[in-house]
Amino acid sequence: MNLKDLPVEEARARMLAAVTPGALETVALDRHAEGRVLAEPIRAVRDQPPFDASAMDGYALQPGDVAASFAVVGESAAGRPFSQGVGAGEAVRIFTGAEVPPGCAVVIQERATREGERVRFEGPPPLERTNVRPRAGDFAAGDVLLPAGVRLDAWRLALAASAGRAEAQVYPQPRVAIISTGEEIVRAGTVDIQPAQIFDSNGPSLATLTASWGGRPIRLEPARDDEDAILAAIQGVEAELIVTVGGASVGDYDLVKPALKRLGLELLVETIRLRPGKPTWFGRLADGRFVLGLPGNPASGLVAAELFLRPLLAVWQGGDPTLRMEHARLTRPMRESGPREHWMRAKLESAADGSVQVTPFSDQDSSLVSVFAAADALLRRPTHAPAAEAGDVVEVIRLGRL
Incomplete structure (x- = not known):
């Protein structure tokens, strides 16, 4: 089976087919329910209001x-x-x-x-x-107020509570262990950082994204470019998914996959026809834990997280893994794209006629954290897409900005 240079959709489908939701949990709505995905519908037990x-x-x-x-x-x-x-x-x-x-x-x-x-x-x-x-003007006894599969937020919790529910069945939150690798990587805040070292930007961002998507992030200390060090860092970690950052390519110091093969790594996806993010990979260890390998360049890792980590966490929680694609009009021309699907950091704005316009940043270098911080969308360019003119309609996904 060919595992290399897979189209983005095929790679995502292979990943999602490998995971299933875990055992259901019952949680109190006023304690541990926010952000959880309902595994059962919430029905009204009486009319609201119960009288005129x-x-x-x-x-x-x-x-x-x-x-x-x-x-x-x-x-x-x-x-x-x-x-x-x-x-x-x-x-x-x-x-x-x-x-x-x-x-x-x-x-x-x-x-x-x-x-x-x-x-x-x-x-x-x-x-x-x-x-x-009027009685039952909001809802009537027996009405389905919240269907299974929705994520609980403060407003939906209010609706469930108004129906008299104190607890609900939800899907479990997957535990996601996140580890950055590389001799040069140190945690932000390190005082004695050396000139050849850099702060780990991927770890905090991926942990934050994981939590916002319903997972339970576990930050691991960065590991050196050494197989034994990588194994020691993840050996006893209890998690459904391990996300490794860096060491995903084919260089002399890309040792994550060789190290994990000592734990029975079975690759399901080896490389993806994606820009940025081609070295992204996915597999399963002998003990059942899954591993998503992300490139070390910040843009590559965060693009791959949007395209693969987010859908994986959705499936684990019984949710919908479909990417929320929208259409927007280009504000400037673009050259034809190459053989890899290109996801470009971009900025959205509303035009005078109410339509959505999108401007890709001119510098798409995958190492630039500042560009990602300024972006509020990713613009998709399919493989071998022809040149586009200003005003042409393209596909975008919005980033979850505050």
Whole structure:
């Protein structure tokens, strides 16, 4: 089986076919649920609101009642409803969120003049349902409020809680161990850095991306270009996926794959027809852990993370691994592309007519962290794409910028 120079789609398909979601977990919605993917639908156990509720502070009375003044016969507050009927010429003081007596409408308090136990109103009598939120106006008992497969955020958690749910079944969060390799790599903050060394930018960024995509990142210390050092760094790490950064090519110091073959590495993808990111690879160790090998150049690694790590984490969590492609119009011409699918860092903006425009950065060198920090999208150029003119439509994916 050919594992080298695979098209991007084929490489991604091979990776995704190898992984499956883990055992389901039950979590409390108010503790460990944010960012988790639902493994079951959330259904409403009762109507919301569970009664006709007042939308305003005011008075409840029968619609169309034209009495000159009304006897105030009681009060309905949130949690303390008025339990009797309301007849002609009668009104009930009511507050926002309180249960509306049967058949009543609500007149806002700004139209009311209270005189002891009587009240009169300015303006026409209320119509049926005026200022009333109807029972089940938000949702009804039995409605599916959240389908399986959605990721829980604060707003969806509010919806689940309003349905009375205190916990839910979710997919597990995959543990992702991240290790940068190379004699020159040191952690940011190292005081005694040498002139020939560089700070590790890939580790923090990949850990942050992993967490934002629902995984549980495990930062490992950088490993030297030494097989024994690489093995020692990952030997006992408990993780579903190990992400290695650097050492992915075919140079004398690219020792990650040779080292991992000592742990029974089975390659499923060896190289990809991708720019930047051709050396990206994927495999499985004898103990069942998967390994995603990313190039050391920051742009190469982050492009590959968007194209492969993000979909892998989605599958592990029972989510949708499909890339969120959009269309945008080029602001400047582009040359024809080569034999590798090219993903270019780019900037999006809205045109006067409301359409989305995209400008690729002129310098796409894969070592430039500053360009990636300024980009908010990746522009896809298929293999052997013809030259494009300003105004042509191209495919982009948005980066998750704040």
